[in-house]
Every structure is written in C-alpha cells, then in structure tokens.
Amino acid sequence: MGKKQKRNKRIAVALSGGVDSSVAAALLKRAGSEIVGVFMKLNNFSSESEKRARKVAEILKIPFSVLDLRKEFKKRVIDDFLKEYKKGLTPNPCVVCNKEIKFGLLLEKALKLGADFVATGHYVRKTGNKLLKGKDKEKDQSYFLWQLTQKQLKRVMFPVGNYTRMEVENLAKKFKLPFGKVKKSQEICFISKTIEDFLKRYLKLKPGDILNKEGKVSGRHQGLFLYTIGQRKGIGLPQGPYYVLNKNLKKNALIVTENEKDLLKKELFVKNVNWISGKKPKLPLKVMAKIRYRHQSAPATMYKIPDTKYRVLFSSPQRAVTPGQSAVFYRGEELLGGGIIC
Numbered sequence: 001m002g003k004k005q006k007r008n009k010r011i012a013v014a015l016s017g018g019v020d021s022s023v024a025a026a027l028l029k030r031a032g033s034e035i036v037g038v039f040m041k042l043n044n045f046s047s048e049s050e051k052r053a054r055k056v057a058e059i060l061k062i063p064f065s066v067l068d069l070r071k072e073f074k075k076r077v078i079d080d081f082l083k084e085y086k087k088g089l090t091p092n093p094c095v096v097c098n099k100e101i102k103f104g105l106l107l108e109k110a111l112k113l114g115a116d117f118v119a120t121g122h123y124v125r126k127t128g129n130k131l132l133k134g135k136d137k138e139k140d141q142s143y144f145l146w147q148l149t150q151k152q153l154k155r156v157m158f159p160v161g162n163y164t165r166m167e168v169e170n171l172a173k174k175f176k177l178p179f180g181k182v183k184k185s186q187e188i189c190f191i192s193k194t195i196e197d198f199l200k201r202y203l204k205l206k207p208g209d210i211l212n213k214e215g216k217v218s219g220r221h222q223g224l225f226l227y228t229i230g231q232r233k234g235i236g237l238p239q240g241p242y243y244v245l246n247k248n249l250k251k252n253a254l255i256v257t258e259n260e261k262d263l264l265k266k267e268l269f270v271k272n273v274n275w276i277s278g279k280k281p282k283l284p285l286k287v288m289a290k291i292r293y294r295h296q297s298a299p300a301t302m303y304k305i306p307d308t309k310y311r312v313l314f315s316s317p318q319r320a321v322t323p324g325q326s327a328v329f330y331r332g333e334e335l336l337g338g339g340i341i342c
Contacts, residue, residue, distance in 0.1 A: 008034045011157065012110035013119045014102060015039050015056060015064070017049030019179045020121030022056040023168045024159040026175040028119060029060050036115070037064040040106060042073040043190045055178055069105060076100040078190055082202050085225040088247045089324025092144070092293075093188055099147040107155060117157050124335075125161035129153060131276055131335040136164040143293050146328045146338030150278045196234075199225055208252035210237065213245065213262070221254040230263050230320025264317035270327050270339030271309050277336075287329040287336060289314070291321055297330060310339060 013025040015037040028035050037057040039050050050066065057064035077097050084091035107118045123134030124142045129150055134140040148156075160168050172179045191198045205223035212218050219237045221227065224247050227235070231244040235256060245262055246255040257263075268291070275281065283304050288297040289312055299315040312327060321341060328338035 008032060009116045010034045010036070010114060011117045011119050012036050012038050012106070012113070012115040013062075014106060014121075015053040016121065017046075017052035017056075018121060019172050019177070020123070020160050020165075020168060022053075022121070022177050022179070023163075023171045023175065024119050024121045025056065025060055025062065026171065026177065027159040028157070029062060035060075035062050035119075037062050038106065038110065039064070039066045040073075040101065041066055041068045041070055042077075042101070043070060045192055046189075052178065059175075059177060067106065067109065069101060072105055073097070073101055073190075076104075082199075084324055085199055086203055087324075088224050088249045090228045090322045091324045092326050093190075094144045095147060095326050098144050103145075103148055103152045103156060107152060111155065117155050119157040119159055121160055122158050123161055123165070124158050125333075126153065126156070126158055129277070132161075132333040133330070133335070134158075134161045139165045142330075142335045143290055143326065143328050143338075146276070146326060146335060147274050148276060149274070150276075153276070196226055206252060208254065210235070210254045210256055211248075213255065213257055218242075218256065224249065224252060224254060227254055229322040260319075263320045265314075265321045266317045267311060267313045268318075268321045268327060269305070269309050269311055269342050271342045273308075273310055273337060273339035275337040281336070285329075287312075287331060290328045290330070291318060291341065292325050300329075302329065309342065 011028055011033050013021060013028065013035055015021050015025060025035060025037060037053060039053040054064055077093050077100060080096055081091055081093045102120060110118050122141045123136055123139040124145060125132040125134060131142055131145060133142050203225055207220055207222055209217045210219040210221050227244045229244055232241050235242050240258065242256040242258055243260055243263055244254060245257045248255060283302060285302045287300055287302055289300040290297040298318055300312050303311045305311050323341050325341050326338050327341050329336045
C-alpha cells in the first residue's frame with residue numbers, strides 16, 4: 001500500500017448570515033481549504049439570516065447545512081440569562097454562548113462529522129496557543145472569548161482577525177457577497193426589541209422601594225431586574241439626575257444616588273476565573289482589565305484571596321462595576337483570561 005495522500009484541512013465555518021463570517025468562509029476557500037458552511041438555528045426569528053447564509057454558500061460553491069440548536073440554546077443561554085437577571089445580576093449572554101454553543105456544541109458536532117477546525121467571523125487573532133486582540137480595535141471581540149480552553153483553541157480559526165471591518169466590507173464586494181444593505185447584527189441575538197421588554201415578558205415584576213444612600217424612601221421601582229448599576233435613565237424619580245448605585249435583594253430595594261462619583265470603585269472581586277493558557281499565573285499580576293465590552297481597559301493588579309476568587313485592584317477608580325458582567329484581563333495584545341464580577 002502506498003502512502004495516503006495528505007488531504008486539505010476540513011473546516012466547518014459558522015455562517016451567521018452576516019458579512020464577517022461570510023468573508024471568513026471566502027478567505028478560507030481562497031486559501032484552498034475544504035470548507036462546509038454551517039448555520040446554527042438558535043431562535044425562531046432567524047429565517048432571514050439563514051437565507052443569507054445559504055445564499056453565501058451557493059456563491060462560494062460550498063456544502064451548507066443547518067444545525068437546529070434552539071432547544072440547547074434556550075437551556076444553556078436564554079434560561080441562564082433569565083436566572084442571572086432574577087438574582088439581580090447583569091449577565092453577558094454572548095460570553096456564555098461562545099463557551100456553550102459556538103465553541104462547545106458546534107465544535108463537538110463538527111469534529112464528530114470529520115471537520116478538523118471550526119472557523120468563525122470573530123475579530124480576534126490566534127497565534128500558537130495564544131489569543132490576541134483583533135487588528136480592528138473598534139471591532140475587537142476578544143472580550144467575549146475569555147472562557148475558551150486550550151483544547152478548544154487548538155481547533156478554532158479566526159480568518160478576519162487580521163483585517164479591519166472596512167477591509168472586510170471591501171473583501172465582501174470583491175468576493176461578490178450580497179451585503180449591500182444588510183444591517184449590522186443586533187447586540188443580543190435572541191432579543192428582538194429591548195432587554196426590558198424581554199425581561200418583562202419572562203420574569204414576574206416585583207415592585208419595591210427606591211432608597212437613597214441614607215436609607216430614606218425616594219419612590220418605587222418596577223422590579224429590580226429592570227435596573228443595572230450606573231443606570232441614569234428610566235429610574236422615574238423627579239429632579240435628579242439619579243444613578244443606580246446598588247440593589248438590595250433581601251429588602252427588594254433599589255439604592256440610588258445623585259452623586260455620580262459614588263459609582264467609582266477602585267477594586268472588584270471575580271469568580272469562575274479562566275486562564276486561556278490553562279495555567280495559573282504567578283500573583284500578584286499586573287494586567288489591563290476591562291469590566292464591560294465598551295469599557296476602556298485600565299491598569300490593575302490581581303491578587304489571590306483565600307477562597308476561589310481573585311481581588312482586582314485598579315490604579316484609578318472605575319465607574320459602575322457591575323456584578324454578573326465579565327472582567328477580562330490582558331497583557332499588551334494578549335488575552336490572558338477573565339472572570340465573573342461578584
């Protein structure tokens with residue numbers, strides 16, 4: 001028997017129907033890879049996206065399949081989102097979806113079907129076993145990928161990470177992909193209107209008192225889960241402006257302040273920390289920390305505390321540290337890991 005001929009790498013591309021994943025597929029096809037387009041059906045209003053993804057697969061002349069993950073997505077992402085809000089927290093569902101669905105279920109299914117890699121349209125770069133910020137600093141999506149493990153990282157590709165969004169849009173024209181008038185993707189894919197509407201639909205409102213810092217009643221709130229730390233609009237108090245400072249779940253009370261400086265905090269604590277390298281670094285550790293997606297990362301030092309949590313001490317105070325959100329840690333361009341603010 002002669003030697004087996006070395007085959008091209010087989011790559012499953014998560015086609016969302018958006019320009020980024022479509023260009024990712026086109027770039028891989030151009031590079032000579034054997035690719036298949038996979039659309040993940042995650043909700044009941046994704047038919048337009050599915051049509052666009054199918055059209056892209058036709059243009060690129062690649063096989064296309066639909067994975068119906070609605071049941072798993074509801075259980076692992078939507079139910080978790082509602083459960084966290086019910087606890088008075090402000091979760092980030094995209095972080096959970098990347099861990100559980102895109103680089104969890106999709107990766108598992110793709111590998112079982114014979115793929116070597118899964119590729120997505122994320123603006124992030126991979127070099128060896130490290131994850132780096134995307135070239136386009138405005139579009140960089142590394143913040144959402146802090147829960148990835150080395151095992152997953154070995155099997156994923158990010159073809160548009162070395163391009164800016166403008167370059168990606170120009171490539172879409174060059175590849176003759178149908179994206180002239182497509183709206184940019186919405187913030188949370190399973191919410192068609194606003195988060196408030198969604199929460200009101202699935203969670204029972206429990207009105208309670210609005211208190212100032214001294215504990216004096218200033219008014220009534222509609223339900224604690226409708227408010228987030230640092231929020232100014234929609235509190236419903238006269239005069240002001242007022243800012244949401246805290247939530248007291250035991251008393252079902254919303255704590256507000258008129259002094260925006262009260263929102264500044266120099267430290268936070270994180271739990272469920274994941275290090276991309278798979279190894280715990282030596283502490284204390286100097287990092288650049290980001291406490292929400294659009295937050296400007298800030299210098300901080302991380303310390304281990306006796307239980308499983310970490311203490312993050314900032315060089316200067318940060319506004320509206322929000323429990324439930326992700327705090328993500330960088331060294332230069334490299335994503336080191338992250339955790340959940342508690």
